[in-house]
Amino acid sequence: MGSARGAGETNTALAAVILETGRSHAALARKVNELAALQGVVTRYDKASVTRWLQGMTPRDRAPEFIAAALADFLGRPLTPVDLGFSEQPQRPVVARALAYREDVGETLHTLAELGSTDISRRSLLGAVPYIATALMDPQRQWLLWLLEAEQTPRLEVVAGSGPVQQVQAMIEMFDEMDNRFGGAGVRASIVHYLSTELTPMLQQRNLPTHQRRLLYTSAAKLAAMAGWCSYDSADYGLAERYMIQALRLCAEGGDRVLGGQILAGMSHLATSLGNPAEGVSLARAGIATAKSAGSPLGLMRLHAMAARSYAILGDSRQATASLLAAGKRLDVSQGPAEESPWVRFLDHHYLEAEAALVHRDLGEAAQAERLAMASVEANSDRRRRQAISRSVLATAFLQQNRLDEAVGTASNAVDLLAGVHSERSVQALRDFRARLAPHRGEAIVRDFERKARPILGTAA
Structure with missing residues (x-):
């Protein structure tokens, strides 16, 4: 040390x-x-x-x-x-504890309650919360060990219930709607507050029936994962990582393999986006192993798409293409969202189009990226975050084909869409496009775009 x-x-x-x-x-x-x-x-x-x-x-x-x-x-x-050898950062012990996948779920609940309460009420006490890519390795290993040891569970977890379970499910649906409409930053505090002050104490009670307790653990895992995604969307990457790790542990207690696969998909997305695509591949493969016998083709479709994203950034065209084909096959055999777990009902062919567009962009396959990104833009007219990301990908596809005017015009529309939406993922997609404009900064149209985008994207490197 x-x-x-x-x-x-x-x-x-x-x-x-x-x-x-x-x-x-x-x-x-x-x-x-x-x-x-x-x-x-x-x-x-x-x-x-x-x-x-x-x-x-x-x-x-x-x-x-x-x-x-x-x-x-x-x-x-x-x-x-x-x-x-640098000075110790003013950081609470919970920041370190939240990186651990604990065998004792009681410690997980305690950690989550403290992390959430400090996050919301005394944020300054958290200090720096760094994202540590290598910290995802042990939770992944612990989860896979649980998977090997766990008894067979039903193909799809039943997530409906009575009493507190119904109430928690209603809250999850409300938070999900707010996230889709306004971005993760706008709803994150509400999710964390509800999880740490309402649901966690509920799970610490000793008199809950076993079935109800499992359903509540699954719901808590979903909310912790949502807190992770919303932290990701707020550029709080270290917090995102910690909430996702705790979500995975809670999910094991609930025994829901479909949700476990989706949490691993989120971890894969985070790792790949933050410059660790090899770890992204590993997490996606762990998710595929988790979900392959859970009766959720849509969940597997997303995991194969995450693997494709990671392989594309690694420059492995063969594996990326194979993963996209596998994702398409899973989509083809799905009987539709109504026949799947509620945790994956947001997934459809439009989702795969958007992810495939990113894969083709990163592989330099501009024509395919353009076609798929255009389809995603047209399909997501009411979802400004997805619109902004897909327009950024479309702009890059135009740029890769030397269609500068179309590229800048499309990116400018994406900037307009971000008014009132707090989404760092959308901002990062536009920053990626802006970085690709560097060879064209002598053009007036590019200088005008950079001036317009600066209040949202910050100063270019």
């Missing part, structure tokens, strides 16, 4: 870890800049910056978090800024 140092004192802990990675100072600086950009932070570090860190300078703001994440990615094990 590292320790805080005085100003100007050589950072031997950081030096030792950099030496262990075998990477150059320039490679570390590039990785830090990439990870920061994925979280909407513009940094311009270079090899001289790394030298200054080694000489004892502590970088500002969230930089120690990004340095730790970069080095952890190189080594394949978790690291914190403290491990690298």
Whole structure:
């Protein structure tokens, strides 16, 4: 473990870890800049910056978090800024505990209640909440062990019930509707408050009937996963990771394999979007193993689509294409949303079109990306977040075909759609497009777009 140092004192802990990675100072600086950009932070570090860190300078703001994440990615094990000799961040112990998949579900409930209450009421006490890619490895392993040991469960979990179960289900539906209409940032606090102050105490009661308790655990897992997605949509990636890990543990207690697969799909999406596509593939495959005998073709369709997304970013065209084909086959055998678990009824062929458009974009297959993104835009006229993301993909497809005017016009429409919608995923999709405009910044139409988009996207790197 590292320790805080005085100003100007050589950072031997950081030096030792950099030496262990075998990477150059320039490679570390590039990785830090990439990870920061994925979280909407513009940094311009270079090899001289790394030298200054080694000489004892502590970088500002969230930089120690990004340095730790970069080095952890190189080594394949978790690291914190403290491990690298930087001063300890003002962080509550619950931030570390929430990365663990606990065997005792009572500890999970306690962790979730404390994390939620601190998140909502005393946010400043959380301090920095870093996203740590390698922290997803143990929860994935623990889940797969549970899967091997668990008794056979019904093909589809029954999620209906009476009394408190019905009430919780109604709340989930209401939160879901608000999320779709206004974006995750607008509803996140309400979900976390309900989960930590209403549902968690309910599960801590000792006199609940077994069947009802299982259904409530499943509902709590769904709400924790929703809190994770909404945190993701608010660019709180470290919190998103922690809520998803706790959701997976609660899901094991409820025994719902369809929902477990969907939580793993969310983890895969998060890992891939934050620059860890290999981990994204692993999480998607764990989800496929979870859901393959759960009677949910739509759930499997989404998991194969997540694998395709990860393979595309890795540049593996063969595996990405195979995963898309597998997703299409699962969609073909589904009897429709009404015959599936409520957890996957939002999935349909329009969802697959949107995800496939992203895959083809990342593989550089512009014509296919254009066709699918256009279909997604037309199908999602009432969902501004999905519209904005699909228009960003469509804009990139136009750009890849040297159709600059159409590209910028489409992206400009996406910016207009984000008025009143708080969605960092939509913003990141547009930032990705803006970065691709760099070779064209001499064009007046591009400068006009960048001025228009700056209030929403921030300053370009």
